[in-house]
Amino acid sequence: KYLLVLFSFPSPMFLGIGQMAATILILYVSKLNKIVHFPDFDKSIPMKLFPLPLIYVGNHISGLSSTGKLSLPMFTVLRKFTIPLTLLLEIIILGKRYPLSIIVSVFAIILGAFIAAGSDLSFNLEGYTFVLLNDIFTAANGVYTKQKIDPKELGKYGVLFYNACFMVIPTVIISFSTGDFQQATRFQHWTNFLFVFQFLLSCLLGFLLMYSTVLCSHYNSALTTTVVGAIKNISIAYIGMLIGGDYIFSVLNFIGLNICMAGGLRYSFLTLRGNSKPAQPGDEE
Numbered sequence: 001k002y003l004l005v006l007f008s009f010p011s012p013m014f015l016g017i018g019q020m021a022a023t024i025l026i027l028y029v030s031k032l033n034k035i036v037h038f039p040d041f042d043k044s045i046p047m048k049l050f051p052l053p054l055i056y057v058g059n060h061i062s063g064l065s066s067t068g069k070l071s072l073p074m075f076t077v078l079r080k081f082t083i084p085l086t087l088l089l090e091i092i093i094l095g096k097r098y099p100l101s102i103i104v105s106v107f108a109i110i111l112g113a114f115i116a117a118g119s120d121l122s123f124n125l126e127g128y129t130f131v132l133l134n135d136i137f138t139a140a141n142g143v144y145t146k147q148k149i150d151p152k153e154l155g156k157y158g159v160l161f162y163n164a165c166f167m168v169i170p171t172v173i174i175s176f177s178t179g180d181f182q183q184a185t186r187f188q189h190w191t192n193f194l195f196v197f198q199f200l201l202s203c204l205l206g207f208l209l210m211y212s213t214v215l216c217s218h219y220n221s222a223l224t225t226t227v228v229g230a231i232k233n234i235s236i237a238y239i240g241m242l243i244g245g246d247y248i249f250s251v252l253n254f255i256g257l258n259i260c261m262a263g264g265l266r267y268s269f270l271t272l273r274g275n276s277k278p279a280q281p282g283d284e285e
Contacts, residue, residue: 009199011184013175016060018199019206020171023164026207027157038158048153049162052144057167059137062130078131079229080113080260085139086226093143096221101270108263109227116256142213142222149218156214227267 009015030036039045083106090096149156175181189195216225 009184009187009189009195011175011180011187013061013171013178013180014184015199015202016057016206017168017171017175018203019060019210020164020168022203023160023207023210024168026204027161027164031157031161036157038155038161041162045154045158045162046166049148049159049166052141052148052159053163053166055137055140055144056163057171059134059141060167061171062134062137075127075131078113078128079135079138080109081132082135082138082142082229083223083226084110085135086142086223089139089143090146090221090223094147094222096223098223099270102267105263105267105270106223106227108266109260110263112256112259112261112263114256115259116253139222139226142217142225145214146217146222149214156211156218160210160214224271227264227271 027036027038031038087098087103087106091098145159148154149159154162172181175184213225213229216228
């Protein structure tokens with residue numbers, strides 16, 4: 001948001017290309033130096049990965065496109081709709097089942113999001129459309145990533161590396177055809193050291209964000225990864241009320257944010273309590 005709003009950088013897709021390039025470079029150099037391990041390319045890899053690359057690039061572009069079009073608090077609130085979508089896809093695709101207490105916690109988060117979004121005084125149809133598309137792509141990305149990071153197959157590093165490899169060239173082509181790439185190259189701040197430094201830092205942090213998300217999904221569930229991200233973003237919403245100047249206060253919006261936080265904390269408590277219980281004799285096998 002800092003790059004897209006404060007510097008008025010016009011090309012979110014170009015920023016996505018930079019983050020994909022950083023992912024490829026970091027993982028390839030790490031593989032050459034035997035820091036990480038993932039399989040070499042062969043003709044079976046595209047089939048193993050499909051449809052994750054398409055979901056990945058949709059998630060990347062819709063997320064960056066929506067960031068600059070909404071106030072930061074409303075962006076984080078509308079991102080909560082990723083949670084029920086992830087819950088639904090885990091049930092359909094992975095065959096998981098959740099207790100009623102977890103489902104109630106999830107829908108408390110959504111109730112808070114509805115209340116907050118319903119009172120938004122800075123409604124932006126294009127921004128809402130992009131962020132809801134981003135919710136769908138994020139949910140699908142989390143569930144399919146969980147399905148495909150089997151260490152016996154591609155593993156978490158292989159999923160990250162080949163996702164970026166398969167989609168960086170199509171994204172460059174789309175960026176050229178839409179004029180996004182040309183806007184980026186004509187941007188006046190490329191001679192500004194502060195902008196260039198923060199652009200490169202954003203590319204690095206984009207890789208770290210993707211890696212952290214895959215790692216969390218590897219050790220937990222896609223739903224837990226989504227809820228953890230939602231709780232983290234609530235703190236950004238509170239900070240956005242005080243810093244940034246684009247938050248329009250209303251009582252219902254503030255109540256909705258607090259309901260979101262309560263539902264997220266309740267989910268965390270239930271999940272941690274469930275993980276801390278000793279295994280039953282029947283579960284040991």
